[in-house]
Amino acid sequence: MSKRQLRLGAFMRPISIHTAAWRYPGAFADANFNFAHLKRFAQTLERGCFDAFFMADHLAVLNMPMEALKRSATVTSFDPATLLPALAVVTERLGLIATASTTFDEPYHVARRFAALDHLSGGRAGWNVVTTSNPDAALNFGLEEHVEHAERYRRGREFYDVVTGLWDSWADDAFIRDQTSGLYFDPAKLHVLNHKGAHFSVRGPLNVARPIQGWPVIVQAGASDDGRQLAAETAEAVFAGGGSLADGQRLYADIKGRMAKIGRDPEHLKILPGAFVVVGESLDEARDKRAKLDSLVHYDSAIAALSIALGTDASKFDPDKPLPEIPESNASKSGRERAIATAKRDNLTVRQLAQRLGGYGGLGMVGTPAMIADQMQEWLESRGSDGFNVMFPFLPEGLDDFVDKVVPELQRRGIFRRAYEGKTLRENLGLPRIENRFFPR
Numbered sequence: 001m002s003k004r005q006l007r008l009g010a011f012m013r014p015i016s017i018h019t020a021a022w023r024y025p026g027a028f029a030d031a032n033f034n035f036a037h038l039k040r041f042a043q044t045l046e047r048g049c050f051d052a053f054f055m056a057d058h059l060a061v062l063n064m065p066m067e068a069l070k071r072s073a074t075v076t077s078f079d080p081a082t083l084l085p086a087l088a089v090v091t092e093r094l095g096l097i098a099t100a101s102t103t104f105d106e107p108y109h110v111a112r113r114f115a116a117l118d119h120l121s122g123g124r125a126g127w128n129v130v131t132t133s134n135p136d137a138a139l140n141f142g143l144e145e146h147v148e149h150a151e152r153y154r155r156g157r158e159f160y161d162v163v164t165g166l167w168d169s170w171a172d173d174a175f176i177r178d179q180t181s182g183l184y185f186d187p188a189k190l191h192v193l194n195h196k197g198a199h200f201s202v203r204g205p206l207n208v209a210r211p212i213q214g215w216p217v218i219v220q221a222g223a224s225d226d227g228r229q230l231a232a233e234t235a236e237a238v239f240a241g242g243g244s245l246a247d248g249q250r251l252y253a254d255i256k257g258r259m260a261k262i263g264r265d266p267e268h269l270k271i272l273p274g275a276f277v278v279v280g281e282s283l284d285e286a287r288d289k290r291a292k293l294d295s296l297v298h299y300d301s302a303i304a305a306l307s308i309a310l311g312t313d314a315s316k317f318d319p320d321k322p323l324p325e326i327p328e329s330n331a332s333k334s335g336r337e338r339a340i341a342t343a344k345r346d347n348l349t350v351r352q353l354a355q356r357l358g359g360y361g362g363l364g365m366v367g368t369p370a371m372i373a374d375q376m377q378e379w380l381e382s383r384g385s386d387g388f389n390v391m392f393p394f395l396p397e398g399l400d401d402f403v404d405k406v407v408p409e410l411q412r413r414g415i416f417r418r419a420y421e422g423k424t425l426r427e428n429l430g431l432p433r434i435e436n437r438f439f440p441r
Contacts, residue, residue: 035086049407054128080099126217129160217426232262275389
């Protein structure tokens with residue numbers, strides 16, 4: 001039996017990442033904006049002992065040509081600050097992680113929002129720290145052009161410092177609430193941050209008590225050099241882009257090595273690459289499901305997805321020739337590099353690459369429950385990952401298949417829990433509670 005335990009998040013956007021998921025036979029076409037369905041999905045994840053429901057938020061609608069946009073199910077979705085508290089009420093152990101942008105939000109807002117979620121959920125909140133790579137989002141926040149990549153990361157690092165400083169505004173035992181004396185809190189256990197930096201001036205303190213977990217779990221997703229360094233310095237979970245096992249092992253060794261160099265315990269960060277999982281009773285059945293799903297991606301959507309990944313208009317390329325040289329842009333560097341590497345590795349034309357990315361072009365696990373468990377176990381035991389951020393091809397069937405068929409196989413092998421270890425997200429991920437920097441015990 002393996003001593004290492006698999007960690008499983010569920011990548012929800014707030015449902016599947018696949019462009020055609022809503023079109024698949026039997027799929028809930030309106031699930032992206034239907035709370036009854038989302039409640040069912042969260043409760044199914046909890047039944048399967050998943051660590052967390054991860055909501056990937058976005059801040060723009062007009063981020064692709066209308067011919068592609070009109071085919072997208074993600075043009076409308078709930079704000080995470082609205083959805084996750086609602087899901088907290090209908091679940092008991094499932095972690096609740098959401099994106100909040102350091103480029104287009106303010107530290108006080110984010111600190112307050114996630115501290116409140118942590119209290120409402122009993123200690124199950126997580127913040128996915130993103131610098132926002134979508135240039136169309138800038139237009140919704142008073143900017144005519146996107147903030148430069150390195151500058152976004154500099155701002156993001158200071159943003160993190162302010163948010164975590166605000167979470168430490170109150171000592172854990174600051175609130176006395178003595179009805180006899182009339183003393184509600186001890187002023188000696190309140191810290192005023194008074195942060196003044198290059199990007200932010202924030203007085204504080206936060207008007208929410210210290211989070212149950214000390215801090216909500218810090219999650220990060222960038223894979224560029226800047227992103228890896230930010231993860232090594234700040235993150236407790238990394239949602240990595242899926243590639244080959246060798247790629248995963250290199251990323252794993254790099255980020256954990258950076259942690260060791262700055263004195264952080266590498267075990268205090270869980271690396272979870274995205275894994276697009278399609279389950280079948282046989283390999284052929286699983287492949288047929290994936291082929292059926294991909295066939296439902298319209299080319300207009302596919303070329304738009306490729307354009308977003310590359311940070312340039314791919315519709316001008318000859319669809320039946322190899323991908324031309326792509327200059328660097330202000331968009332996500334890791335997404336661009338993965339797309340280019342995929343095209344070169346598999347000798348794909350622009351059309352073929354677009355079709356793949358239009359569905360999902362990252363790590364795919366397609367096969368029987370035993371085959372999928374084999375792959376997950378290999379990644380875990382060879383230090384390619386600490387687990388996975390699972391992407392379901394369509395819902396509810398894809399989610400039900402994983403929970404009812406793959407999870408029991410992982411449990412049988414002794415590499416995945418049969419019951420939650422604790423009540424908080426930190427306890428279930430095997431992460432320590434964060435001590436207060438201003439009021440150490």
